Amino acid sequence: MSENSRRTVVIGLDGVPYGLLDELSDCGVMSNFKDLKEEGTFRVMKSSIPEVSAVSWSSIITGKNPGEHGVYGFTDMLKGFYALSFHSFSKLKASPFWQMAKDHRYVIINLPATYPAGEINGVLISGFVSPDLEGAVYPREYLNMLMHMNYKIDIDVEKSKLSKRLLFKQLHEVLNTRMRLAMHLCDEVDWDVFMLVFTGTDRLEHFLWNAYEDERHEYHEDFLGYFRAVDEAIGVINSRLSEDDLLVMLSDHGMERIEMNVNVNAFLRQEGYLHTEDDPKKGYNSIKRETKAFALDPSRIYLNKKGKYPRGSVDRNEEEDLIHELTDLFHDLKWKGKRVINEVCRKEEIYRGKYVDKAPDLILIPEKGINLRAKLFSKELFEMDELTGKHTIDDAFIYVKTFNDEKVPENPSVEDVLPIMWSLRRG
Amino acid sequence: MKVHNAEKTCWNCPAAILKGNIDFRACGQSLEAIRKRIETEGLMIECARQPDLGRFEPTITFEECPEWRLTEYGYLLENMKVMILGIDGYLGWTLALKLASLGCEVSGVDNFTRRRCVEERRSLSVVPIASMDERLEAAREILGVEINFREIDILDWQRLGRFMREVEPEAIVHYGEIPSAPYSMIDCDHAVHVQYNNVIGTLRLLFLMREIVPEASLIKLGTLGEYGSPLTGRPLFEGMFPADAVLLWGGRKWSLGGELTPRDPVSFYHVSKVQDTFNIYEACKYWWLRSYDIMQGVIYGVHTDQVAADPRLRTRLDVDEWFGTVVNRFVAQAILGMPLTVYGEGNQIRGFIALEDAMECMTRLISSPPEPGQYDVVNQVSGLYKINDLAETVATVASEKFDIEVKIQRVENPRVEADVHPFEVVSENLPNLFGFRPKVTLEEEITRMFELLTQPHIRERLRKVAHLVKPRTWWSGEKRLVETIEVYAPGTKRPSGYRPVLITGKELEVPISTPIREEIEVPLNDPPREKVKKNDADR
Numbered sequence: 017m018s019e020n021s022r023r024t025v026v027i028g029l030d031g032v033p034y035g036l037l038d039e040l041s042d043c044g045v046m047s048n049f050k051d052l053k054e055e056g057t058f059r060v061m062k063s064s065i066p067e068v069s070a071v072s073w074s075s076i077i078t079g080k081n082p083g084e085h086g087v088y089g090f091t092d093m094l095k096g097f098y099a100l101s102f103h104s105f106s107k108l109k110a111s112p113f114w115q116m117a118k119d120h121r122y123v124i125i126n127l128p129a130t131y132p133a134g135e136i137n138g139v140l141i142s143g144f145v146s147p148d149l150e151g152a153v154y155p156r157e158y159l160n161m162l163m164h165m166n167y168k169i170d171i172d173v174e175k176s177k178l179s180k181r182l183l184f185k186q187l188h189e190v191l192n193t194r195m196r197l198a199m200h201l202c203d204e205v206d207w208d209v210f211m212l213v214f215t216g217t218d219r220l221e222h223f224l225w226n227a228y229e230d231e232r233h234e235y236h237e238d239f240l241g242y243f244r245a246v247d248e249a250i251g252v253i254n255s256r257l258s259e260d261d262l263l264v265m266l267s268d269h270g271m272e273r274i275e276m277n278v279n280v281n282a283f284l285r286q287e288g289y290l291h292t293e294d295d296p297k298k299g300y301n302s303i304k305r306e307t308k309a310f311a312l313d314p315s316r317i318y319l320n321k322k323g324k325y326p327r328g329s330v331d332r333n334e335e336e337d338l339i340h341e342l343t344d345l346f347h348d349l350k351w352k353g354k355r356v357i358n359e360v361c362r363k364e365e366i367y368r369g370k371y372v373d374k375a376p377d378l379i380l381i382p383e384k385g386i387n388l389r390a391k392l393f394s395k396e397l398f399e400m401d402e403l404t405g406k407h408t409i410d411d412a413f414i415y416v417k418t419f420n421d422e423k424v425p426e427n428p429s430v431e432d433v434l435p436i437m438w439s440l441r442r443g
Numbered sequence: 444m445k446v447h448n449a450e451k452t453c454w455n456c457p458a459a460i461l462k463g464n465i466d467f468r469a470c471g472q473s474l475e476a477i478r479k480r481i482e483t484e485g486l487m488i489e490c491a492r493q494p495d496l497g498r499f500e501p502t503i504t505f506e507e508c509p510e511w512r513l514t515e516y517g518y519l520l521e522n523m524k525v526m527i528l529g530i531d532g533y534l535g536w537t538l539a540l541k542l543a544s545l546g547c548e549v550s551g552v553d554n555f556t557r558r559r560c561v562e563e564r565r566s567l568s569v570v571p572i573a574s575m576d577e578r579l580e581a582a583r584e585i586l587g588v589e590i591n592f593r594e595i596d597i598l599d600w601q602r603l604g605r606f607m608r609e610v611e612p613e614a615i616v617h618y619g620e621i622p623s624a625p626y627s628m629i630d631c632d633h634a635v636h637v638q639y640n641n642v643i644g645t646l647r648l649l650f651l652m653r654e655i656v657p658e659a660s661l662i663k664l665g666t667l668g669e670y671g672s673p674l675t676g677r678p679l680f681e682g683m684f685p686a687d688a689v690l691l692w693g694g695r696k697w698s699l700g701g702e703l704t705p706r707d708p709v710s711f712y713h714v715s716k717v718q719d720t721f722n723i724y725e726a727c728k729y730w731w732l733r734s735y736d737i738m739q740g741v742i743y744g745v746h747t748d749q750v751a752a753d754p755r756l757r758t759r760l761d762v763d764e765w766f767g768t769v770v771n772r773f774v775a776q777a778i779l780g781m782p783l784t785v786y787g788e789g790n791q792i793r794g795f796i797a798l799e800d801a802m803e804c805m806t807r808l809i810s811s812p813p814e815p816g817q818y819d820v821v822n823q824v825s826g827l828y829k830i831n832d833l834a835e836t837v838a839t840v841a842s843e844k845f846d847i848e849v850k851i852q853r854v855e856n857p858r859v860e861a862d863v864h865p866f867e868v869v870s871e872n873l874p875n876l877f878g879f880r881p882k883v884t885l886e887e888e889i890t891r892m893f894e895l896l897t898q899p900h901i902r903e904r905l906r907k908v909a910h911l912v913k914p915r916t917w918w919s920g921e922k923r924l925v926e927t928i929e930v931y932a933p934g935t936k937r938p939s940g941y942r943p944v945l946i947t948g949k950e951l952e953v954p955i956s957t958p959i960r961e962e963i964e965v966p967l968n969d970p971p972r973e974k975v976k977k978n979d980a981d982r
Contacts, residue, residue, distance in 0.1 A: 031470070069470060090467055094499050097507060099453075101499040102465065102487055145472050147462030147487055147498055173471025174464070215470075222469045277468075297454055297814075299484060299502035313467045326507070389468060392484065403468055 031218025033270030048251035079434030083369030225405030275385030316376035453501035528619030671707025676865030682820025740794030743770035787856030790940025794824030827943035
């Protein structure tokens with residue numbers, strides 16, 4: 017262990033809003049966190065824009081905004097094509113904390129958006145999205161052990177759609193093996209920073225936010241039961257810490273009930289900005305030259321610029337007018353007489369740094385309860401499906417087991433996590 | 444107009460490795476229960492050829508992708524790795540040379556079963572063929588291509604599996620079957636040999652593909668004979684009923700669209716091909732393998748540019764009753780001065796395709812792979828002919844171009860088959876989806892065959908197998924030479940039987956619900972020809 021800094025444990029609870037954690041700890045479901053709350057500083061934290069895990073965790077581990085780390089979503093367009101590419105850790109343009117202080121030893125488990133797992137002084141097991149376990153493990157010698165443990169990166173979302181029974185079965189299985197692995201590595205590796213992210217919280221909230229809110233819901237008790245299990249895991253980890261060790265807990269974004277899903281591409285199509293061939297197999301490659309703008313999940317609007325895309329049609333001198341036109345259009349979009357979009361932001365308003373040119377031209381911030389998405393072929397502007405929870409920007413949380421709360425800003429955001437952690441480690 | 448496969452995407456490309464799908468609404472991924480669906484949204488692949496691209500949706504078209512190169516047969520994957528099972532055979536060797544010349548990385552296996560089967564019948568390939576070592580050397584020397592050959596029995600799944608792991612083929616052409624109806628009807632041992640080799644070989648191959656190369660396409664040779672020749676004249680669709688087909692029964696009506704059409708095999712060999720069809724169909728359904736099952740017409744001919752480039756590159760040609768196909772037998776008989784033998788009435792109608800055209804079809808199919816889970820059938824024919832008419836055509840070419848006068852003989856039919864039947868074949872996929880147009884006419888290829896087979900050294904080999912051309916293998920199990928019913932001069936018979944109907948595209952289709960009988964529709968105009976020589980009796 018390095019000298020002059022405290023051993024640090026970071027527990028991530030993916031998608032857990034401040035309010036839910038506050039409530040479940042107060043009502044006794046999460047009694048370990050209730051105790052912790054009394055021993056430390058617990059605050060609301062602002063997520064990234066857009067409020068998706070790939071972006072916010074990238075900000076958390078680098079301390080940078082997307083304009084600096086270059087990640088604006090789980091997807092991007094492959095350069096020179098209309099082919100949606102998925103996030104890869106190798107595309108992160110800023111250094112994560114384990115590359116900033118290489119003399120420390122790290123154990124990092126289930127951190128989203130870190131596939132493929134690369135060099136680290138310690139162990140890194142990537143989280144969602146990881147297309148296979150092989151690439152999600154560094155160093156590779158741990159692979160056999162993980163396979164032997166039947167370690168799963170995540171629940172299988174398609175299986176979870178089959179039944180809620182299968183959802184809970186997987187949630188608990190994944191949590192249990194994750195904890196077995198965590199405790200094993202906690203003992204085996206001589207670490208300085210130990211980071212463990214629970215992602216089942218986010219999956220459960222997506223599927224059953226309604227069960228959380230509704231006490232009579234058939235799965236209300238199961239919902240609470242899972243959070244109880246997560247709280248037990250928190251208790252186990254906390255029990256391993258000594259007085260001097262630092263504990264940080266946080267979420268990457270919050271969650272709330274979906275009132276309505278709004279399909280941004282359906283709107284662009286309806287208004288004549290998006291034209292595609294009727295060939296779902298070609299995905300975004302079905303975009304026709306007449307297209308002026310298209311959206312990527314969840315709320316990113318890109319102009320179909322000449323020179324940037326194969327069938328780009330927007331000239332540089334048209335861009336400004338188009339941005340104004342689209343801004344007005346989205347401001348006027350209504351559902352049941354209420355506005356759908358709270359704010360239409362230009363990239364320069366939100367991001368700063370070297371990679372702002374990679375950013376979407378416009379980012380939509382939805383009103384409460386409105387879930388924006390960018391399904392390309394759906395003709396339905398408004399639709400509901402089996403999911404009931406959606407991400408929120410304003411109510412992620414941060415917790416530090418210290419009363420030294422001057423190190424935690426009043427209104428922290430995900431970019432502040434790293435500075436908070438470094439300053440508290442130095443003690 | 445764009446070439447046939449320009450708009451196909453990574454979804455069809457064997458280099459696209461499926462990595463699961465993602466549902467961003469639930470922040471979830473699925474690596475186990477990957478959803479099969481038309482939309483590519485959320486489907487994640489990695490390109491085995493360009494791993495630096497990371498993971499992306501499979502939507503780049505062949506036309507856009509730098510890995511696909513435009514050829515005269517459509518876009519072809521650069522250095523595509525094609526493994527040919529049965530590479531030493533009539534078709535396998537010919538295709539190997541063609542693909543290698545197009546820049547494919549060709550590998551192949553064979554255990555020389557075909558050579559042994561022919562030897563066992565005391566027959567031989569009338570076109571002399573080199574040993575595999577000599578063939579490979581000649582391919583290197585003459586065509587400048589390298590073929591990766593391994594002597595393996597496809598039933599030896601462990602060795603085949605090791606070779607597949609080593610090569611990682613992107614397409615597998617399965618020619619590794621014993622291709623003879625009469626051979627399968629000789630006796631129990633032969634029937635078992637054919638079915639075991641064909642059915643079990645293919646079944647093992649499917650399991651190996653699931654394990655080792657699930658992204659590769661399987662181009663499997665079936666036969667048009669799988670369908671039989673229904674006496675109702677019902678069209679022989681391409682494997683599955685079209686969307687608007689219906690079943691009427693007891694005043695009720697059901698759609699048949701998409702269901703497999705009935706198969707009515709006509710020998711134990713044909714049964715093995717039908718069993719393969721079902722096994723492949725299921726494997727595509729269960730495991731997301733992908734396959735084109737080729738219902739190939741009767742193949743004939745000797746020519747492609749590559750096999751004709753050097754005597755050591757020639758492919759085999761059999762004319763005996765077991766392995767000689769009908770046109771090949773007729774040409775041999777003509778050169779030998781034997782009357783051409785037609786079985787029974789001779790009004791059997793079959794689909795045919797010349798060797799060169801068949802190789803073009805294969806190349807086009809390989810260039811445009813099916814998508815994951817897709818099982819599709821193509822009826823690979825370039826023309827339908829009545830056996831009697833084929834005999835007339837061969838006799839005409841022999842007479843007019845080679846001054847060989849030959850008679851035709853009707854013999855007892857040793858097979859159990861209808862020798863007068865209507866025949867309507869749908870072959871729309873190859874012309875409309877793969878851009879295939881036949882290049883070789885029947886007369887042209889028959890002419891090339893005469894040119895080759897009349898060479899003295901081949902004529903000599905023909906004489907050695909002359910006694911094996913007329914059949915003695917009966918479907919009943921009898922073993923005796925068929926009796927000649929009648930010998931006649933070409934051009935002296937009134938056409939009879941049914942008129943073949945080939946449907947190659949919607950624009951050509953004329954609704955015909957009642958099969959047309961030739962004797963009603965076609966008057967006999969030509970007077971009998973005079974040129975009948977003596978000494979035409981069967982040898």
